[in-house]
Amino acid sequence: MEWSIQEIARRAGTTSRTLRHYGDLGLLEPSRVGTNGYRYYGPQALVRLQRILLLRELGLGLSAIAEVLEGQRDTTAALRTHLGLLERERERIERQIASVRTTLHKTERGEQLMPEEVLDGFDHTRYQQEVTERWGRDAYRRSDQWWRSLSEVRRREFLAEQTGIAKDFAQALKEGLAADSDVTQSIVRRQYEWLSTFDAPSKCHFIGLGEMYAADERFTATYDQHGAGTAVFIRDAMRVYGERHLADD
Numbered sequence: 001m002e003w004s005i006q007e008i009a010r011r012a013g014t015t016s017r018t019l020r021h022y023g024d025l026g027l028l029e030p031s032r033v034g035t036n037g038y039r040y041y042g043p044q045a046l047v048r049l050q051r052i053l054l055l056r057e058l059g060l061g062l063s064a065i066a067e068v069l070e071g072q073r074d075t076t077a078a079l080r081t082h083l084g085l086l087e088r089e090r091e092r093i094e095r096q097i098a099s100v101r102t103t104l105h106k107t108e109r110g111e112q113l114m115p116e117e118v119l120d121g122f123d124h125t126r127y128q129q130e131v132t133e134r135w136g137r138d139a140y141r142r143s144d145q146w147w148r149s150l151s152e153v154r155r156r157e158f159l160a161e162q163t164g165i166a167k168d169f170a171q172a173l174k175e176g177l178a179a180d181s182d183v184t185q186s187i188v189r190r191q192y193e194w195l196s197t198f199d200a201p202s203k204c205h206f207i208g209l210g211e212m213y214a215a216d217e218r219f220t221a222t223y224d225q226h227g228a229g230t231a232v233f234i235r236d237a238m239r240v241y242g243e244r245h246l247a248d249d
Helices: 005-012 016-024 043-057 062-071 075-109 128-135 137-149 152-174 182-195 203-215 217-224 230-245
Strands: 039-041
Touching: 005 016, 005 039, 005 043, 016 039, 016 043, 039 043, 043 062, 043 075, 062 152, 075 217, 152 182, 152 217, 152 230, 182 203, 182 230, 203 217, 203 230, 217 230
Parallel strands: none
Antiparallel strands: none
């Protein structure tokens, strides 16, 4: 099956001009172009457009989306990652709905409002408890202040840098390189320097992060989208680097 550019644009809530622009950028090629010059899109193009729209909703620019799509050649793995992000966003929205309902209910009844009820789901600090439990309250406070200080452009650059490192890890794994090889360890050094942009991690912290990448399904999905087993490979490589180059706490 295939659909015209006008039908796809209508279904996606966008315009034919936007879809043509995506095509000009190499983001979304039509399945074919008719003799009349009209563009038609098949199932594979639909899935790619879905991924583009999801990434746009996450706030990524078109150049950043192109990099992500290039690194996510495994469509199934990429869709699993998107699904996880959407499910977490759904949870946040459900919290907001419950919060607004509570506010409306208490307002109508003249009952006292509590900040933890009114503002639930509207904060960006949903990982506060997790970070605090792992590395302490001060670690969360400093990381939160640092992240707030960044401009939106710098935040995207910071995340794009990590995507590049992850893809290099996946490529090293694909080429059969060992976790302790010189090439792999040079990538780990970049990982350490990337983490050190905010605060240089200690040996225990660095190795612990690697363990978390492999154990926490959220991180595993993020890294394994570039190739199955990437998260475990990164964990092993980070342990080697930590043991070789970082001092004990």
